[in-house]
Amino acid sequence: MTRRIASLGMYDHGPQQAANDRLWREIARILRARGISGVPLDLERSRSLSAVLHAPELLFGQVCGYPLVTDTTLALRVLGTPVYEVPGAQGGVHRSFLVARHDDAATLDTYRDRRAAINGFDSNTGMNLLRATIAPIAAGGRFFASVTETGSHRASIAAIVRGDADIAAIDSVTFAAVQRDGPEATAALRILASTTESATPPFVTARATPIETVAALRVALAQVAEDPGLAETRATLFLTAITSGGTERYAPIRALEIDAVVAGYPELR
Incomplete structure (x- = not known):
């Protein structure tokens, strides 16, 4: 059985690491309880974020919105969009x-x-x-x-x-x-x-992830977003909710690139 990969590498420094570990352990518990096999015990931190996101065995991750809509080598499915509550978000x-x-x-x-x-x-x-x-x-x-x-x-x-x-x-x-x-x-x-x-960086899974696993992941995200026992964990991550939706929320990111090209500034320099 192929061991899947889970990562929360977008925001994973200092106190965020312990909070991400706690969040993932609860997501993993829910997935196993729903009969999903190959769920990793721990978050992947030994590989680069790019390598993780390109891995066909990716079960759960988070990706920046720009490569999501511009990198044609990525094969990802959006699970949901995190809502962060800080100045500017x-x-x-x-x-x-x-x-x-x-x-x-x-x-x-x-x-x-x-x-x-x-x-x-x-x-x-x-x-x-x-x-x-x-x-x-x-x-x-x-x-x-x-x-x-x-x-x-x-x-x-x-x-x-x-x-x-x-x-x-x-x-x-x-x-x-x-x-x-x-x-x-x-x-x-x-x-x-x-x-x-x-839009904030979405939670994703590999496009090849079976649909029943995708459904279980979305259920798990909905549960951890509301679980009172995870209130401190979510606060450490500034996470207040997880909304549903797909890649359509990220189309404006590509539009910003197109606008810059039209303005004569295609590259940041």
């Missing part, structure tokens, strides 16, 4: 905060020819929403002097604090977690602007 949507050092310039247009940091070129909050914000004020298809890929939002924050970069777009859910768990980092920053909103 509510009702199943979130946004990014454009941040810079607290003692640096205070307006976005003064960061022309400065250094940007992004978590990844395949990121909605780090790249796509930033590109959509810059597109109307970019000239000649270029705005920044350089764009450096750091690998994570937290690494982008660290690069700004160190002085290795000047500006970044940070997912509002991650920003809230850093503000709670490492307030000295966010205290060194100023928020220059907020991006437009988009």
